[in-house]
Amino acid sequence: MTVIGIIGAGEVGGQIARAAIANGYDVVIANSRGPETLQHLIEELGPSARAATAAGAAAAGDFAVVAVPLKVVNDMPEAELAGKIVLDTNNYMVWRDGHIPVIDSGEKTVHELRQEHLPRSKVVKAFTHIQAPRITTAGLPAGAPGRLALSASSDFPEAVELVTRLYDQFGFDTVDNSPLSESWRSGPGQPAWLAHEHQTRAELIANLARARRIVSR
Numbered sequence: 001m002t003v004i005g006i007i008g009a010g011e012v013g014g015q016i017a018r019a020a021i022a023n024g025y026d027v028v029i030a031n032s033r034g035p036e037t038l039q040h041l042i043e044e045l046g047p048s049a050r051a052a053t054a055a056g057a058a059a060a061g062d063f064a065v066v067a068v069p070l071k072v073v074n075d076m077p078e079a080e081l082a083g084k085i086v087l088d089t090n091n092y093m094v095w096r097d098g099h100i101p102v103i104d105s106g107e108k109t110v111h112e113l114r115q116e117h118l119p120r121s122k123v124v125k126a127f128t129h130i131q132a133p134r135i136t137t138a139g140l141p142a143g144a145p146g147r148l149a150l151s152a153s154s155d156f157p158e159a160v161e162l163v164t165r166l167y168d169q170f171g172f173d174t175v176d177n178s179p180l181s182e183s184w185r186s187g188p189g190q191p192a193w194l195a196h197e198h199q200t201r202a203e204l205i206a207n208l209a210r211a212r213r214i215v216s217r
Contacts, residue, residue, distance in 0.1 A: 005061025011132035013067035082120035124154035139171015
């Protein structure tokens with residue numbers, strides 16, 4: 001049984017956990033307040049889920065999902081995530097995160113910074129331009145007309161391959177928007193972000209191409 005370690009039990013982390021369990025995965029999930037505060041979520045998710053610390057979830061997972069904002073100083077369990085593919089669902093939100101000059105200037109993307117924080121992991125941007133509830137409601141079988149597509153960005157092809165399989169299981173097509181330096185194309189305010197309600201693979205490819213980088217210095 002494949003185990004997914006999920007760090008972050010908010011909307012995105014919770015919905016990924018629900019979709020994963022529905023597709024035969026086990027999940028170990030963590031939040032910032034401690035495993036004991038996740039009792040109700042674990043009861044809802046059932047026997048395929050258990051709660052842990054962030055380090056415990058990272059250690060237990062065959063791969064991991066980080067569904068929390070990036071901090072300037074790393075707060076993720078780097079040692080426990082070493083050697084693993086890490087799906088980063090974070091979006092850079094100035095109103096929430098404050099200004100991070102290296103991102104504002106266009107020098108780095110938020111996901112390149114996550115990769116720098118986790119140098120022994122293989123970071124892939126995933127699930128960033130879909131509303132959380134739609135992770136479990138919008139999926140369609142492969143080949144279905146109007147099937148939605150999601151992007152994935154990574155410096156590691158094997159990480160994109162894993163996300164592609166996961167997206168397909170959840171009911172979505174994939175567009176590879178690698179490397180991480182290109183991950184801004186699906187970020188907040190860009191066409192791919194604004195079209196999240198309905199975006200087929202062809203439409204997502206076009207929207208990624210239409211992206212225009214906005215920088216501040």
